[in-house]
Amino acid sequence: MEIMIALLAGFLVAAGAYLMMSGKTLPYLFGLTMISNAANLIIFASGRLTFGKPPLIPEGAHSIEGASNALPQALILTAIVIGFGLLVFALALAYRSYYVLGTTKMDHMNASEPGTEVGS
Amino acid sequence: MAEAGPETVLVRKTVLSHGAGLWRFIPALVAAAATLWFAQFIGPVSHGDIPEYVASWVPQLGISFAFRLDGLALAFALLICGIGAMVFLYASAYFRSDRRLLSLQLSLMAFAVSMVGLTTADDAITLFIFWEGTTVTSFLLIGFDHEKEKSRRAAIQALIITGAGGLALFAGLLVMGSLVGSFRLSEMNLAGDVIRASPLYPVIFTLVILGCFTKSAQWPFHFWLPGAMAAPTPVSAYLHSATMVKAGVFLMARFTPALSGTDLWTWTLVPVGAFTMILASVWAMRQTDLKLMLAFTTVMGLSMMTMLLGIGGPYAVAAAMTFLLVHAFYKAGLFLSVGMIEKGSGSRDYTEISGLARAMPHTATVVMLAALSMAGMIPFFGFIGKELIYESTAHAHFAPQAVTAAAILANALMFACSGMVAIRPFFFRPRACPKDKPADPGWALWLGPTILAALGLLCGLFPSAVEHVLVAPMVQAVAGEGLPGHLALWHGPGLPLYLSLATFALGFVLYLLLDAIHTGLAAAEPKLPRTESWYDGFMRGLGKVARRTSVLVQNGNMTSYLRRTFLALAAVIWIALLAGTASWPGFRLSVEAIDWAIFTIITASIVVVLRTASRLTGITALGGIGSGIAIIFVIYGATDVAMTQLFVEILVVIFMAIAMVRLPRTGGVPFVPLNAVVAGILGVAVSVTLLMVLGTGLDLSLTEFFEENSAPVALGHNIVNVILVDFRGLDTMGETAVIAIAAIAAYAVLMAGRKRARGGE
Incomplete structure (x- = not known):
């Protein structure tokens, strides 16, 4: 499975980067989500894969051995939530930029103060 | 407020000029x-x-x-x-x-x-x-x-x-x-x-x-x-x-x-010094602004010292150090005196002033004293300096004739320049100068130049004092040995004296020809190459390069910035991969049926997101990708993560759908080959890196710590939960704050638009 996850992470990053470079706000957000997912996948796989053994200590026991690596899981859990926060904020920005600037093309959003655009 | 303005300025001025005295x-x-x-x-x-x-x-x-x-x-x-x-x-x-x-x-x-x-x-x-x-x-x-x-x-x-x-x-x-x-x-x-x-x-x-x-x-x-x-x-x-x-x-x-002492040292310092010396003293003759003339003679003085240090040896070093002192005294004195001339008469251009000696006797005396030292007259310090220069150029082991000739020419031009500053403004018939009544300035202005000019004379009269106090220790520090011989005003007849006399004669002729030389140089000036124009050209070129670079790099296109960022990221990863020591991993390559299923779901979803023109289809496929990843988490033992992933994935789809309704249709993503290449390079880099990382060893000590301590220390059986809420509780609190801030910011961004819309319309 390792090789599959490596391939998937590569696909996700490539597709995400490609969408982000498209210059449209909605595909950009799609790309951002994909790259977030790829990052989580990479962290998860870096902790090594263990099939079907969640890091849960049985009732009465003091510790376990041979379970999935708990550390990357804890990291990803927060990463997913933070990624979601970022996405929500980016969505709000995308909506607002369309509302104010009247465009979803990012290459047209090149003036720091709208109304004084410098063409390039 | 406006009426108070001028009075305030007046008061402040009075206070300033009063306080200035102290x-x-x-x-x-x-x-x-x-x-x-x-x-x-x-x-x-x-x-x-x-x-x-x-x-x-x-x-x-x-x-x-x-x-x-x-x-x-x-x-x-x-x-x-x-x-x-x-x-x-x-x-x-x-x-x-x-x-x-x-x-x-x-x-x-x-x-x-x-x-x-x-x-x-x-x-x-x-x-x-x-x-x-x-x-x-x-x-x-x-x-x-x-x-x-x-x-x-x-x-x-x-x-x-x-x-x-x-x-x-x-x-x-x-x-x-x-x-x-x-x-x-x-x-x-x-x-x-x-x-x-x-x-x-x-x-x-x-x-x-x-x-x-x-x-x-x-x-x-x-x-x-x-x-x-x-x-x-x-x-x-x-x-x-x-x-x-x-x-x-x-x-x-x-x-x-x-x-010092190498051929490179001598062959650089002597020719550059000699050339600059001649060039500067010739151009000094071109100037009518006395201050500018002095600037050129300063360049001449500096190049004389450069040349002497290039020649090297105790004689030349002694000459350089003596001339350094001579030059410091007369040149600072003359610069300050020219300031006095300007204050007193309103001009420092010798074509605009003459006959000032009667109106400004003190200034005239000071300038005369300093100029005599500059001309190298007996019994001034400048004479001793000049004698030492000829002594050392005549014994130079590098083209003594040429170096001596250059020194004579430069010194003769210096002699003429002394005449320019000491005679032109002060003698001949007085004429109307820019100030009606030219007069000597106050004591604070004349004290400094007078002392400096007097030093030029005193050092000439008492050379042994200067030798003990300044010159001998300087030569000791530079040449590493004592002063050869002693500083003296009169060495008796000898080559340096004859050369001095030749200098005076040549200088006198040059002074008489001053106006002709000046006219000739002024006519030739526009035709001659100037190194300053090299500088100007270089600076213009620099400006052009900067402008072109800005246009290229700072073009205001978000997509090209992103392209460069991804390319740079890929480059960094590839450099690390190719330069690193990691080898290809040797883990099992067996692929289970369920792996195939997940892989197919996610890959297909990615392709759909990339190709579809329908936004709803895209958002759904995005949900597919997230769900596929959630399944990976489930089967590899990350149940909590999978639950969060699924929950967030649902929210993402909902939020995206809400946004979609409010954003215009823009169709699918057109195929851009360049972007595809950049994305491809980056994607392959990520895959290869991950494979290599998985092939190397992993330090599990932290994980083992959490496995051993979760139950006895934190009394929790779900290790992931214990890490989040206990071992790294503060961290989690910070992340909660980040989410809250993101929510508030998003709310602010959305609401700001509404308010403006209402107020504006």
Whole structure:
């Protein structure tokens, strides 16, 4: 499975980067989500894969051995939530930029103060 | 408010001019006190007892805050503080009613401190910092009249040229320091044989000499010095005659034990010095502005010293050091006197003033005394300097005839220039000058130049005193041996005397031909190549490159910024991969059916997101990707993560759908080959990296700690939960705060739009 996850992470990053470079706000957000997912996948796989053994200590026991690596899981859990926060904020920005600037093309959003655009 | 304005200004002016009487003399008093302080070391230093001060600075790198007051440093310190006292006094009168006096004096003081530090430093880094200090303060002082475009231009020109030279010097000092293994200048000078034998010697020499030549205005960098005459007269007298421009000469003298004596040294310093000397003294004849003329003769004086140091040996070093003192006295005196002429008569152009001797007798006397020293007349100090110059050029082991001829020509031109400044403004029939009643200025203005001009005469009359106090310790410090012979006014008939007489004759002829030479040079000037135009061309080219780079790099296109960012990221990863030592992993390649299923779901979803023109389809497929990843988490034992992933994925789809409704349709994503290539390179880099990471070992000590301690210490059985809420509880709280802030920010962004819409419409 390792090789599959490596391939998937590569696909996700490539597709995400490609969408982000498209210059449209909605595909950009799609790309951002994909790259977030790829990052989580990479962290998860870096902790090594263990099939079907969640890091849960049985009732009465003091510790376990041979379970999935708990550390990357804890990291990803927060990463997913933070990624979601970022996405929500980016969505709000995308909506607002369309509302104010009247465009979803990012290459047209090149003036720091709208109304004084410098063409390039 | 408006009515109160003028009165306030009036009150402030009165207060300022009243208060000015007290504080404006402070810098001069401080400098005079410093001169006396340094004077106490004259006795010990002349007996070879050299004071040192060392404070540790960056001991790890062998850098210390070290000072060493040998003969050379002491002479410079005395000159800087002594002339400084006179110049500060002069400036306080020159800018008496000027509100900028305080700022001028602060800059001058900062400069004086830098200059004393530079000349007394015994550590290369300490020296460099003070060296840069003089560059920066010089920039401020040249650009003192910053309202004038000409001043700003001259200031920037001087800053760029001396600043660039300073960088070269810094590199040279670092190379030399690493070669010798010490940044102490005294130790570098002891390791002269090692440095000269090293293959790095040409590099060190070139870099250090670039610093010296730019600072001391040698060809082809000489043009900034006449330009720097945009500075006020006291500044020019201080920086551009007696002190700062001598920093380059000082450094060549300082490094004489370490760097001199090679063919490279002689073949660079002597020709450049001789050429600059002739060039500058010829162009001095072209000027009618006396200050500008003095600037060119300063370049001539500096190149004379460069040439003499290039010749090397105790004779030439003695000549260079003596001439350095001669030049400092008469040149600072003349610069200040020209300021007196300008204050008194309203002009410093010799074609506009004449016959001032009757109206300004004191000024005329001072100028005459200084000019006689400059002309090298008996019994002035300048004569002794000139005799020593001929003594050493005649014995130069490098083309003595040519060098001597160049020195005679330059000295003769100098003689003519002395006539220009001493005779033209003061004699002949008086004519209407810009000021109705020309008169001598007040005591604060004449005191300094009078002392300096008198020194030129006194040093000539009592040469043995100067020899003991200044010249002999300087020669000892530079040449490493005592003064050959003694300074004397009269050596009896000999080659130097005949050469002096020849100089006077030639100089007299040149003075008579002054107007013809001036006219000829003025006519030829536009046709001649000027190194300043190289500088201008270089600066224009630099501007062009900068503009093109900005247009290329800063083009305002988000997509091209992203493209470059991803490309740079891919490059960094690939470099790490190719340069790294990681090898290909050797884990099992077996693929289960369920793996195939997940892989297919996610890959298919990715393709759909990329290809679809329908936004709803895209969002759904995005959900598919997230769900596929959630399944991976489930089967590999990350149940909590999978639950969160699924929950967030649902929210993402909902939010995206809400946004979709409010954003316009833009169709699918068109295929851009360049973007695809960039994305592909990055994607492959990520896959390869992950495979390599998985092939290497993993340190599981942290995981083991959590597995062993979750139940006994934190009393929890879900290790992931325990990590989040207990072991790393603070971290989780911070992340919760981030989410809250993101939510508030998103809300603010959305609401701001509504309010404006309501208010605006």
